[in-house]
Amino acid sequence: MKSRSLAWAAAVTGMAALLAAPAAWSQEKEQFFPILPYRTGAYAPNGVPWANGYVDYLKLVNARGGINGVKIIFEECETGYATDRGVECYERLKGKHGGATLFQPLSTGITFALTGKAPGDKIPLVTVGYGLSESQDGGVFKWNFPIAGTYWVAADAIIQEIGIKEGGLAKLKGKKIALVYHDSPYGKEPIPLLQERSKMLGYELQLLPVTAPGVEQKSTWLQIRQSRPDYVLLWGWGVMNSTAIKEAQATGYPREKMYGGWWSGAEPDVKDLGAGAKGYNAVAMQHGAEPNSKLVKDVLALVHDKGQGTGPKDEVGSVLYMRGAMSAMIGVEGVRRAQERYGKGKVMTGEQTRWGLENLALDQKKLDALGFAGVMRPISTSCVDHMGANWVRVHTWDGSKWVFSSNWLQADEQIIKPMVKAAANRYADEKKLTRRTPEDCQT
Amino acid sequence: MFYRENGQFKVSYRSDQQVFPILQDRIAIALLLVIAFVVVPLGASEYLFRAILIPFLILALAALGLNILVGYCGQISLGTGAFMAVGAYAAYNFQVRIDGMPLILSLLLGGLCATAVGVLFGIPSLRIKGLYLAVATLAAQFFVDWAFLRIKWFTNDSPSGSVSVAGLQVFGHAIESPVQKYLFCLAFLVVFAVLAKNLVRGAIGREWMAIRDMDVAAAVIGIRPVYAKLTAFAVSSFIVGVAGGLWAFVFLGSWEPAAFSIDRSFQLLFMIIIGGLGSIMGSFFGAAFIVVLPIVLDNLPQWFDLPIDVAMASHLTFMIFGSLIVFFLIVEPHGLARLWSTAKEKLRLWPFPH
Numbered sequence: 001m002k003s004r005s006l007a008w009a010a011a012v013t014g015m016a017a018l019l020a021a022p023a024a025w026s027q028e029k030e031q032f033f034p035i036l037p038y039r040t041g042a043y044a045p046n047g048v049p050w051a052n053g054y055v056d057y058l059k060l061v062n063a064r065g066g067i068n069g070v071k072i073i074f075e076e077c078e079t080g081y082a083t084d085r086g087v088e089c090y091e092r093l094k095g096k097h098g099g100a101t102l103f104q105p106l107s108t109g110i111t112f113a114l115t116g117k118a119p120g121d122k123i124p125l126v127t128v129g130y131g132l133s134e135s136q137d138g139g140v141f142k143w144n145f146p147i148a149g150t151y152w153v154a155a156d157a158i159i160q161e162i163g164i165k166e167g168g169l170a171k172l173k174g175k176k177i178a179l180v181y182h183d184s185p186y187g188k189e190p191i192p193l194l195q196e197r198s199k200m201l202g203y204e205l206q207l208l209p210v211t212a213p214g215v216e217q218k219s220t221w222l223q224i225r226q227s228r229p230d231y232v233l234l235w236g237w238g239v240m241n242s243t244a245i246k247e248a249q250a251t252g253y254p255r256e257k258m259y260g261g262w263w264s265g266a267e268p269d270v271k272d273l274g275a276g277a278k279g280y281n282a283v284a285m286q287h288g289a290e291p292n293s294k295l296v297k298d299v300l301a302l303v304h305d306k307g308q309g310t311g312p313k314d315e316v317g318s319v320l321y322m323r324g325a326m327s328a329m330i331g332v333e334g335v336r337r338a339q340e341r342y343g344k345g346k347v348m349t350g351e352q353t354r355w356g357l358e359n360l361a362l363d364q365k366k367l368d369a370l371g372f373a374g375v376m377r378p379i380s381t382s383c384v385d386h387m388g389a390n391w392v393r394v395h396t397w398d399g400s401k402w403v404f405s406s407n408w409l410q411a412d413e414q415i416i417k418p419m420v421k422a423a424a425n426r427y428a429d430e431k432k433l434t435r436r437t438p439e440d441c442q443t
Numbered sequence: 444m445f446y447r448e449n450g451q452f453k454v455s456y457r458s459d460q461q462v463f464p465i466l467q468d469r470i471a472i473a474l475l476l477v478i479a480f481v482v483v484p485l486g487a488s489e490y491l492f493r494a495i496l497i498p499f500l501i502l503a504l505a506a507l508g509l510n511i512l513v514g515y516c517g518q519i520s521l522g523t524g525a526f527m528a529v530g531a532y533a534a535y536n537f538q539v540r541i542d543g544m545p546l547i548l549s550l551l552l553g554g555l556c557a558t559a560v561g562v563l564f565g566i567p568s569l570r571i572k573g574l575y576l577a578v579a580t581l582a583a584q585f586f587v588d589w590a591f592l593r594i595k596w597f598t599n600d601s602p603s604g605s606v607s608v609a610g611l612q613v614f615g616h617a618i619e620s621p622v623q624k625y626l627f628c629l630a631f632l633v634v635f636a637v638l639a640k641n642l643v644r645g646a647i648g649r650e651w652m653a654i655r656d657m658d659v660a661a662a663v664i665g666i667r668p669v670y671a672k673l674t675a676f677a678v679s680s681f682i683v684g685v686a687g688g689l690w691a692f693v694f695l696g697s698w699e700p701a702a703f704s705i706d707r708s709f710q711l712l713f714m715i716i717i718g719g720l721g722s723i724m725g726s727f728f729g730a731a732f733i734v735v736l737p738i739v740l741d742n743l744p745q746w747f748d749l750p751i752d753v754a755m756a757s758h759l760t761f762m763i764f765g766s767l768i769v770f771f772l773i774v775e776p777h778g779l780a781r782l783w784s785t786a787k788e789k790l791r792l793w794p795f796p797h
Contacts, residue, residue: 037753039752039753039754039757040754040757040758044754048754076753077753078741078753078754078756078757080757083695083698083699083701083702084498084694084695084702087493087494087695088493088494088738091489091490091493091494092490092494092742095489095490109605109699109701112603112605112607112697112699113695113696113697113698115697116607116609116696116697117696132603183592184604184699184701185603185604185605185699188602188603188604189603191602192602209592212701423602430539430607430609431607431609431610432609432610
């Protein structure tokens, strides 16, 4: 009898606890930003500054009062640049703290895997400057946002800059351009555009893959020494970049003739080489190293001086740090734009944030107010264009810092748009998706 | 006390030779199957399915295949990732190039292609043994890595080199939700586990074990080494190829050759070494240890609300994982399966000491 009543009492308390729990679980106004960095592994030297910039920007937004009063909470989950770990982190974080707002995987491999999962979970994937080039087409890729640039934009800008150096695109006829690329989907991304341009302009394209992680490049650079291309394009990541420039120095290839993608043009790639990398050019996706920008001053004042800085102080303003901050800014502005439609000061769901990201209208005034004056140009996304801007600059390493060496370049949409459409249609056929209707764009 | 075996007499050879001769064992396995097929789909969270159970099932299948080759036949192989890749890409090509191809058929055909490649790279085993054979199978790993990166036909001329599948369905039932994927993989695993267990208990299994223990003596008593070794490679590669197809189709959805790199081969080899070489049950234990433990270690800081920096947590996971491997190999070099067998032997007598 005693044990029965005891058991009954336990059952009642248990029920009460279960029922009470949701009530006590009040809806605090918090927007959850998951972070998928890689602070370990072969790509960590480049992943750490990006992650620090990302987190610092979120802390800055909180210090300024959040997104119209909504505080940002964030949680990191280490991926080590491995696709399966990235997928596991995605599964772990997507439902936490009221649901993830968006994901930024910073890895083309993880992006490929999540592109299949995110639409089902209704969480947008923001891939600032990476991911599938065809995901620019919002008609097929409803949930992907390669804002501010894709690899085809970068490759096209490099060709244009080479054309300017040569005195006109027509002068490229007969020249030899080699692409040293990371043998992965990331490295292969610019190839279709370079081949298209090769057909148009008549230059010879030499493709030289480098096995990941890219520490073994002696044979590649021996081939370059033998074939003597006029220009070498570098599409590497992590340790592959610095190894390539070291090998170029060893084989005597002029660094002035080397152009890297925007993931091959940051401080970790050239710092150790110093003067040995002098003259190496890289594409800058709108921003470069911006130590004098207002954003850096704000971060140092409101975050680092309060002891909240995520990484070392001298990292603030470096190329990858700025990219992380810019990526975070775009995510935050997407939420802010969504709030304009769905309720200012409210927590936004993934679906609502997706609308916000699709209708971004960041004019120069807004960007300047955020601290990006002179760093970024306006971004304006739409239903069919998830990229929003295709402005690019080129910066050159002068031995101790990155210096802008070109005007603002704009990728040639006449070439890129048909390629994007064709590739997106091909993806839709493979995955048996249908293109979005105009009505769907209005939602 | 648990294993009260008095009264359990066998009256036919058939009942004496069954896989689980003790009644309590049969009950336990039946209970386990009920839990796996019924209770888990009803109760487990989506994260548990997607991140822990499905990879565990698929890698357990691959470990099963590898255990047949390394544990039962004694041929060390470092090319398992390659055979998984062959199974995955072959299944992909069958699925994509032939309209209306059933999913199970493409997975099995992928396994058959992996068999062909496995037998090809198993031919060196007829002349070389041990670590030298390991190096020869390593060549398989790198060759297959290269082939799927360079030969565009295999990836259906995909410009990025990454391939994906969508819309999996079996007899009209979609394999989309985590529960459906879990049950699909579980069905494959159960069928292959039963097949493998019966193979290793039969004549061919004994031939493999004879070759493993003393191949010269085995040849003397009439076991043909060519037949035994190549069938071991064939069966093992088939299972590993099907596992590769499942890994790519069901777990990843979209993959590149890096998903089947040398790290995968090492991971599977460690699974069977820790789980127990030459034991079907050992493949399961090893897969559970290697798949689940790192995730649990990764999640521990959050469960206990310890504010550890993410990079530090990742490094700690590696260190703890490594030391646990060393610990288990010192305590029981024959693997977790032997630990379990010893425990069970003691349980059969418990509470009596002998």
